[in-house]
Amino acid sequence: MNEKSVEHVVTAPPPEAAEADPAGADRNPVKMRTRGVNVHYAEKHALRDVSLDIGEREVTALIGPSGCGKSTFLRCLNRMNDTIDICRVTGRLELDGQDIYADSVDVVQLRASIGMVFQKPNPFPKSIFDNVAYGPRVHGLVADRADLEQLVEQSLRKAGLFDEVKDRFGDPGTSLSGGQQQRLCIARAIAVGPEVILMDEPCSSLDPIATARIEELIDELRQNYTIVIVTHSMQQAARVSQKTAFFHLGDLIEQGETPQIFTNPRDEKTQGYITGRFG
Amino acid sequence: MNYGAILAALLVLTVLGFYLGRGRARAAAGRGQSRLHSLPGYYGAHVAIWMALPAFTLFVFWISFQGAIVEGIVWNGLPDRVTVLGETKPRDALPAEQKQLLINNIRNYATGDVVSGDVTALMKQGAAQYLRLEALSSWILAAAMAILAAVGLLLTYRSIAPTMRARVRVERVALLLLMVASTIAILTTVGIVLSLLFEALAFFTKVSPVDFLFGLEWSPQTAIREDQVGASGAFGAIPVFAGTMLITVIAMVVAVPVGLFAAIYLSEYASRRVRAAVKPVLEVLAGIPTVVYGFFAALTVAPMIRDAGAAVGLSVASESALAAGLIMGIMIIPFVSSLSDDIINAVPQALRDGSYGLGATRSETIRQVVLPAALPGIVGAVLLAVSRAIGETMIVVMAAGLSAKLTVNPFDAVTTVTVQIVTNLTGDPEFDSPKTLSAFALGLALFLVTLCLNVIALKVVQKYREKYD
Ligand SMILES: Nc1ncnc2c1ncn2[C@@H]1O[C@H](COP(=O)(O)OP(=O)(O)OP(=O)(O)O)[C@@H](O)[C@H]1O
Ligand SMILES: [Mg+2]
Numbered sequence: 090m091n092e093k094s095v096e097h098v099v100t101a102p103p104p105e106a107a108e109a110d111p112a113g114a115d116r117n118p119v120k121m122r123t124r125g126v127n128v129h130y131a132e133k134h135a136l137r138d139v140s141l142d143i144g145e146r147e148v149t150a151l152i153g154p155s156g157c158g159k160s161t162f163l164r165c166l167n168r169m170n171d172t173i174d175i176c177r178v179t180g181r182l183e184l185d186g187q188d189i190y191a192d193s194v195d196v197v198q199l200r201a202s203i204g205m206v207f208q209k210p211n212p213f214p215k216s217i218f219d220n221v222a223y224g225p226r227v228h229g230l231v232a233d234r235a236d237l238e239q240l241v242e243q244s245l246r247k248a249g250l251f252d253e254v255k256d257r258f259g260d261p262g263t264s265l266s267g268g269q270q271q272r273l274c275i276a277r278a279i280a281v282g283p284e285v286i287l288m289d290e291p292c293s294s295l296d297p298i299a300t301a302r303i304e305e306l307i308d309e310l311r312q313n314y315t316i317v318i319v320t321h322s323m324q325q326a327a328r329v330s331q332k333t334a335f336f337h338l339g340d341l342i343e344q345g346e347t348p349q350i351f352t353n354p355r356d357e358k359t360q361g362y363i364t365g366r367f368g
Numbered sequence: 369m370n371y372g373a374i375l376a377a378l379l380v381l382t383v384l385g386f387y388l389g390r391g392r393a394r395a396a397a398g399r400g401q402s403r404l405h406s407l408p409g410y411y412g413a414h415v416a417i418w419m420a421l422p423a424f425t426l427f428v429f430w431i432s433f434q435g436a437i438v439e440g441i442v443w444n445g446l447p448d449r450v451t452v453l454g455e456t457k458p459r460d461a462l463p464a465e466q467k468q469l470l471i472n473n474i475r476n477y478a479t480g481d482v483v484s485g486d487v488t489a490l491m492k493q494g495a496a497q498y499l500r501l502e503a504l505s506s507w508i509l510a511a512a513m514a515i516l517a518a519v520g521l522l523l524t525y526r527s528i529a530p531t532m533r534a535r536v537r538v539e540r541v542a543l544l545l546l547m548v549a550s551t552i553a554i555l556t557t558v559g560i561v562l563s564l565l566f567e568a569l570a571f572f573t574k575v576s577p578v579d580f581l582f583g584l585e586w587s588p589q590t591a592i593r594e595d596q597v598g599a600s601g602a603f604g605a606i607p608v609f610a611g612t613m614l615i616t617v618i619a620m621v622v623a624v625p626v627g628l629f630a631a632i633y634l635s636e637y638a639s640r641r642v643r644a645a646v647k648p649v650l651e652v653l654a655g656i657p658t659v660v661y662g663f664f665a666a667l668t669v670a671p672m673i674r675d676a677g678a679a680v681g682l683s684v685a686s687e688s689a690l691a692a693g694l695i696m697g698i699m700i701i702p703f704v705s706s707l708s709d710d711i712i713n714a715v716p717q718a719l720r721d722g723s724y725g726l727g728a729t730r731s732e733t734i735r736q737v738v739l740p741a742a743l744p745g746i747v748g749a750v751l752l753a754v755s756r757a758i759g760e761t762m763i764v765v766m767a768a769g770l771s772a773k774l775t776v777n778p779f780d781a782v783t784t785v786t787v788q789i790v791t792n793l794t795g796d797p798e799f800d801s802p803k804t805l806s807a808f809a810l811g812l813a814l815f816l817v818t819l820c821l822n823v824i825a826l827k828v829v830q831k832y833r834e835k836y837d
Contacts, residue, residue: 167725169721169724169725172720172721172724174639174640196727197727197728197729198727199727200724200725200726200727201726201727204725204726205721205725205726207718207721207722207725209718211716211718211719211721211722212722213719213722213723213736213737213740213741214719214737214740214741215740223723223726223728223736223737224726224727224728227726227727227728227729227732227736228727274722277722277726278725278726281726281727
């Protein structure tokens with residue numbers, strides 16, 4: 090009996106089994122869970138029945154060809170899709186077992202606990218300090234100026250930016266380099282004290298050195314945060330993530346441990362994408 | 369021969385030339401000597417240009433000078449002694465105005481317009497001569513144009529060959545035409561400014577610029593009799609500019625908040641459907657002629673304000689700055705709102721997303737991210753609106769008063785720069801009295817003020833655009 094189950098794991102399990110318990114072999118508990126998520130933009134069916142588990146304090150990479158719905162899925166996780174009139178989301182999405190689309194959920198609160206970093210660095214047209222202080226101020230997280238300064242410094246340190254900007258807090262955020270701006274945006278997200286950080290192609294507008302810097306940072310942040318990252322770079326996904334999910338034309342084709350997806354994909358579409366045959 | 373017919377004939381010939389040239393180019397290509405340098409159409413255009421352009425240039429010059437020449441010939445053809453206004457005098461001894469009057473009458477009689485005074489035999493004689501000369505002139509013109517077109521056709525048609533660089537030549541002429549057009553626009557502006565400047569200088573020889581710029585009293589009447597009381601008039605422009613400022617401030621107090629909030633609502637809150645319905649309505653507001661706003665202000669709003677003031681025991685002038693300012697503000701709302709709407713929309717969506725992603729609400733995002741980002745642009749829009757309010761004429765002519773009072777009380781009647789310009793120049797102005805000339809000085813000052821405002825505003829808006837491009 091024991092042998093049989095081992096056998097079962099080694100030969101690829103049937104898709105139904107993966108469907109029923111996608112996070113079966115997880116070491117980490119599940120932080121966010123989605124079941125049967127469908128997204129429509131007006132008539133367009135952008136995501137079909139996506140069921141994915143996102144483990145706590147690890148990095149989940151979303152990969153797939155352009156237009157397959159990675160960003161759409163990411164934006165469902167913190168309800169950013171609410172800001173798009175024509176977007177309709179159905180299915181169940183949970184954070185710590187709570188339905189995040191329930192009527193009782195306060196979107197403001199939700200987005201404070203699920204931060205987001207965008208493809209293009211988008212610092213506000215304010216000083217570096219005010220950029221980081223924006224979230225805490227909006228949420229009333231700090232009592233006085235001293236606390237705020239401490240929080241800003243802490244966040245900038247966590248984002249690995251503090252040493253580069255410590256003498257120029259008053260400069261506009263837009264005066265930083267692209268890589269610095271992106272780390273500023275990460276610091277800005279961290280300052281609100283999120284549990285999950287969503288990143289949509291955070292390195293796509295950066296050079297290799299700045300990218301390496303952000304990848305290191307992601308690896309450090311993993312100690313404290315649950316991270317979901319969309320990326321077009323297979324190498325990046327392989328380097329930074331522990332779990333990988335492959336999307337194709339609105340379907341979640343395959344999910345699993347990153348090494349397994351990259352060395353031994355079960356689906357031939359995944360195989361084709363990671364070996365560069367399409368996408 | 370009538371000028372319309374001449375131009376129509378030229379047009380027809382030109383079109384024909386185009387087809388001829390294109391046909392010949394095609395034929396040349398068809399013989400397969402070598403590839404055409406340019407598309408056949410360029411050869412056609414080259415022919416057409418050289419047929420039309422010289423002939424048309426001649427036409428323009430001819431028309432501009434023909435009148436004076438014909439009049440001169442007619443004048444010299446008149447008898448030596450002429451009768452004008454019942455007096456008979458030697459023709460050469462006629463004063464300039466009477467000469468002009470006679471010539472005008474001859475021309476008007478010839479074209480069938482109204483003549484002043486009785487029609488005299490002299491006029492009839494002159495008019496007949498005038499018509500003869502005009503007909504002759506137009507025939508000569510037509511013939512000359514035909515020759516020019518024919519020469520153009522011949523030269524360019526014969527030059528058509530595959531190696532001819534027709535495209536380059538046509539492009540060069542196109543460039544030239546565009547430059548001529550922009551030069552005309554610039555020269556016109558320069559001309560307007562210069563005429564303003566000279567008349568204003570004429571005014572400043574009569575009234576000192578210091579009195580004009582710093583004087584506190586404005587009463588531009590001029591004497592009917594030499595010994596009349598207050599004959600000199602006072603030309604201190606400060607009360608007039610103060611009136612303009614007062615009305616502008618009132619207008620801005622109305623237009624800026626309403627226009628800005630409308631823009632924020634439309635660009636950030638309104639659903640697509642509401643936006644589709646409300647924007648055109650605002651544009652209708654912008655399309656109402658200012659004269660309509662003017663009588664609305666004068667006949668509806670001003671009495672309403674006066675009555676309301678009376679009800680609470682305030683004395684309100686029946687032509688109050690408040691009424692004019694309010695209506696002017698309403699007129700400017702769509703201007704402010706559509707400019708601000710553009711500017712707010714130019715704030716990148718990424719900034720909003722960034723703010724929403726941190727859990728900010730919509731109004732927090734607008735107040736703390738969108739508006740600060742859009743602020744320079746909005747300031748520019750407001751400055752443009754101010755410059756419009758300052759130059760606005762019709763509403764204040766109808767709804768603001770004529771008395772130049774130095775006051776900040778919005779219930780008082782004030783006058784504005786534009787109103788003074790209109791009243792001093794309409795009616796039966798004498799062109800050398802300070803009263804009339806003061807209009808030019810005011811116009812110059814107004815022009816300088818709005819020019820500065822526009823330059824600053826455009827700079828600000830441009831800087832803002834660069835930031836997000
Ligand atoms: N705001 C929107 N309105 C309408 N359709 C949209 C919108 N956003 C995305 N879509 C559509 O949904 C589908 C998925 O888009 P999504 O942006 O999620 O793709 P993606 O996987 O992130 O692609 P990429 O890798 O290019 O970023 C696409 O077909 C896209 O056209
Ligand atoms: Mg995307």
